[in-house]
Amino acid sequence: MDLDHHHLSSLLHFISTILALLLLVHHLLRKSKRDQKKREPLEAVGGWPIIGHLPPLQALQPPHITLGNMADKYGPIFTIRMGVYKTLVVSNWEMAKECFTTNDKVFANRPKLVAQDILGYNYAMIRFSPYGSYWRQVRKIATLEVLSHHRIEKLSHVRESKVKICIKELYELWLKDNSVVVEMKNWFEDVALNLIFRMVVGK
Incomplete structure (x- = not known):
C-alpha cells in the first residue's frame, strides 16, 4: 500500500512538473508574439x-x-x-x-516569382533580379554607364533635341486647329519614355 502511494505521489509530481513547463513555454511564446506584434x-x-x-x-x-x-x-x-x-x-x-x-x-532583395522569372528572362533584368553578385554587377554598370553625371551631361543634346521635336509637334497641331486639346499628362509621359529609350538604346 505504501509502495502504491509512493508511485502515485511520484506520478503526480511528474505530471505537475510537465504542466508547469508547458505553462511556462506557453507564456513565453505568447510574450514573444506580443513583442513581435509591437515591433511590426x-x-x-x-x-x-x-x-x-x-x-x-x-x-x-x-x-x-x-x-x-x-x-x-x-x-x-x-x-x-x-x-x-x-x-x-x-x-x-x-x-x-x-x-x-x-x-x-x-x-x-526580391521574392522569386514565376511571373518575374518569365518576364525577366530568368531574372536577368535588374528590376526582377534578386540581390546577389549578378545584381550588384548590373547595378554598377547601370550606375556608371547610364546614370552617372558624366553620362547624363554627355547626352544633354539628346534631351534638348527630343524636347524641341515634341514642342514642334504641339505647335504643328496648334497650326492645324487653334482649339486643339492636348492631354499634358500623356504628353509628358511620352516625352519621358522617348527620352529614356533614346538615351539607353539610341532609338
Whole structure:
C-alpha cells in the first residue's frame, strides 16, 4: 500500500512538473508574439481578402495622394497588402535613408516569382533580379554607364533635341486647329519614355 502511494505521489509530481513547463513555454511564446506584434508596423484598415489594398489604390485620386492620406492617419511607417503580399510604406526621409543605407541588402532583395522569372528572362533584368553578385554587377554598370553625371551631361543634346521635336509637334497641331486639346499628362509621359529609350538604346 505504501509502495502504491509512493508511485502515485511520484506520478503526480511528474505530471505537475510537465504542466508547469508547458505553462511556462506557453507564456513565453505568447510574450514573444506580443513583442513581435509591437515591433511590426501598423497595417492600414480597408484591406480586402486576397486582393488586399488594391481597390483603394485604384480610386479616382492618384495613388500617392491615397498613400499620403494613409500616412497622415497611421504615421510615417505602416504596411498595406498588395494582393496577398505585405508591403511596407515609408513616408519619412530618415526612415527611408535607413532602409536604403543601413538595411539596403534586405530591401534590395526580391521574392522569386514565376511571373518575374518569365518576364525577366530568368531574372536577368535588374528590376526582377534578386540581390546577389549578378545584381550588384548590373547595378554598377547601370550606375556608371547610364546614370552617372558624366553620362547624363554627355547626352544633354539628346534631351534638348527630343524636347524641341515634341514642342514642334504641339505647335504643328496648334497650326492645324487653334482649339486643339492636348492631354499634358500623356504628353509628358511620352516625352519621358522617348527620352529614356533614346538615351539607353539610341532609338
